[in-house]
Amino acid sequence: MYDNTVKDYLDQFPVTADARAFLEQPRQMFINGEFLAGSGDGLIDVLEPCTGGLLAQTPAATEADIDLAVAAAGSAFREGEWSKTTAADRQGFLLKLADLVEEHAQTIAEIESLDAGKAISGCLAVDIGGSIDLLRYMAGWATKIEGATRSVSIPGEHLAYTLKEPVGVVAAIVPWNWPFNMAIWKICAPLAVGCTLVLKPAQLTPLSMLYFAGLCQQAGLPPGALNIITGRGSSVGNYLVSHPGINKISFTGSTEVGIGVGQAAMTNINHVTLELGGKSPMVFFEDGDVERVVQATQQSIFFNTGQVCSAGSRLYVHRSRYDEVVAAVAERASAMKIGLTLDPTTEMGPAISAGQRQAVLDYIAIGREEGARLVCGGEAVEGPGNYLQPTVFADCDNSMRIVQEEIFGPVLVIIPFDADEEAVQLANDNQYGLAASVFTRDISRAHRTVSQLQAGSVWVNTHDLIDSCTPFGGFKASGIGKDLGPEQLTHFLETKSVWIEL
Numbered sequence: 001m002y003d004n005t006v007k008d009y010l011d012q013f014p015v016t017a018d019a020r021a022f023l024e025q026p027r028q029m030f031i032n033g034e035f036l037a038g039s040g041d042g043l044i045d046v047l048e049p050c051t052g053g054l055l056a057q058t059p060a061a062t063e064a065d066i067d068l069a070v071a072a073a074g075s076a077f078r079e080g081e082w083s084k085t086t087a088a089d090r091q092g093f094l095l096k097l098a099d100l101v102e103e104h105a106q107t108i109a110e111i112e113s114l115d116a117g118k119a120i121s122g123c124l125a126v127d128i129g130g131s132i133d134l135l136r137y138m139a140g141w142a143t144k145i146e147g148a149t150r151s152v153s154i155p156g157e158h159l160a161y162t163l164k165e166p167v168g169v170v171a172a173i174v175p176w177n178w179p180f181n182m183a184i185w186k187i188c189a190p191l192a193v194g195c196t197l198v199l200k201p202a203q204l205t206p207l208s209m210l211y212f213a214g215l216c217q218q219a220g221l222p223p224g225a226l227n228i229i230t231g232r233g234s235s236v237g238n239y240l241v242s243h244p245g246i247n248k249i250s251f252t253g254s255t256e257v258g259i260g261v262g263q264a265a266m267t268n269i270n271h272v273t274l275e276l277g278g279k280s281p282m283v284f285f286e287d288g289d290v291e292r293v294v295q296a297t298q299q300s301i302f303f304n305t306g307q308v309c310s311a312g313s314r315l316y317v318h319r320s321r322y323d324e325v326v327a328a329v330a331e332r333a334s335a336m337k338i339g340l341t342l343d344p345t346t347e348m349g350p351a352i353s354a355g356q357r358q359a360v361l362d363y364i365a366i367g368r369e370e371g372a373r374l375v376c377g378g379e380a381v382e383g384p385g386n387y388l389q390p391t392v393f394a395d396c397d398n399s400m401r402i403v404q405e406e407i408f409g410p411v412l413v414i415i416p417f418d419a420d421e422e423a424v425q426l427a428n429d430n431q432y433g434l435a436a437s438v439f440t441r442d443i444s445r446a447h448r449t450v451s452q453l454q455a456g457s458v459w460v461n462t463h464d465l466i467d468s469c470t471p472f473g474g475f476k477a478s479g480i481g482k483d484l485g486p487e488q489l490t491h492f493l494e495t496k497s498v499w500i501e502l
């Protein structure tokens, strides 16, 4: 139940009756198809980032709660109602969930906006709209999982073929920057192929998934197919990924935590997908379109307060266009409307937490010390909430920490270059390889550069476009494996070779 600060905010920007009723109830976890308070008495405060008010409290799952959730997922996978579903049944569940999310889109967007400090217009269109699309896209794949017959050459008469089987129980762990959308990314593909899940949202942003649990009940999703537990990463997350009842880990978060998660997976010889951090370059050649790169910064590094893993956070600009691009990007950034996230005209909300805002401010101080030129922003916004100004540093170089390290806030660094090869070398000179973009009117230069960039997604004349059918995942320290597209399904399937002697 929220406090008076949040109540005042909701009086100013009323939410749907459904959202208000949800926020007024105590929060419980979702295990084996039921809402449970959990066996411990620990509670985690969930704060509203625009006001700092208390929005909710969620249970801190105990080891016994996690055991229960893993056992529920295990028995649903092996012998429960879920294990008997056909591919068409699973398609039907995902389509039903898509319809329910669509029907309750405004409510989910409001809960998400309050929980994660997301500007509501962008949240509704991108986070919730993208999630509905993905549920429908992966529903379509449920009935299209196929093995193959193989022409074996050993002597004798044989028939050999492959079966594609679901890998089992999936531990899914998601971050706070796209709480609903990232969780849907994690859920759809495993459910489509017949796996079951235990999902842990980030402790800062658990609410939209707990609302979604109610939609799973409404959709009649069999008990245990999806279980949602709440709690801190260092305790609940760590215990979950090390659990012997887990067969596959699907993790999205920081590279630092991802390394430990990968090690836990190897301890149990489990499958693992890691979607990790980024410091993605945008390369603007001398024939680039300024309007397009300005738009690209708006939809990546200044979208969601820069808390975007694939944000174009390093901008390399040909020296002949440098001053023009720096001025245009900074002018648009400075004009962004910062405000309460339930206000549909707000373009940029606050950082997720006071701690995250301080981490970004620390990087801004480092940038000043390193000698980068502050073109705009650079300060916290006075008043309640974790607000930050959109910030642009120019005259940077690759030796600076603000150019090499993921800041995860609305901070763009700009670096000049003289030659195409130099731009590619500078863009690739980073531990991460999640995404990149190229701005040019020259089609040969575009294709050449795309193939030279070490990144899992590369855009030309735009940045951060994502669709359910396009695989997303990083090279280098940005991760292992793909989410989205048909590629994601392969991570939840075992291949069994079958031989018959005729």
Ligand code: NAD
Pocket: 173, 174, 175, 176, 177, 178, 182, 200, 201, 202, 203, 231, 232, 233, 234, 235, 236, 237, 238, 239, 241, 252, 253, 254, 255, 257, 258, 260, 261, 275, 276, 277, 278, 308, 309, 310, 406, 408, 434, 473, 474, 478, 479
């Ligand atoms: P984080 O790594 O701190 O936490 C991510 C999740 O892991 C949370 O649910 C957290 O509770 C859990 N966790 C923390 N410690 C754990 C442990 N020891 N064992 C198991 N789970 C643990 O990341 P964050 O701060 O929530 O999110 C920001 C990071 O996520 C950024 O680095 C960003 O780039 C990355 N990210 C990547 C993608 C992608 O698709 N590549 C998408 C979104 C965010």
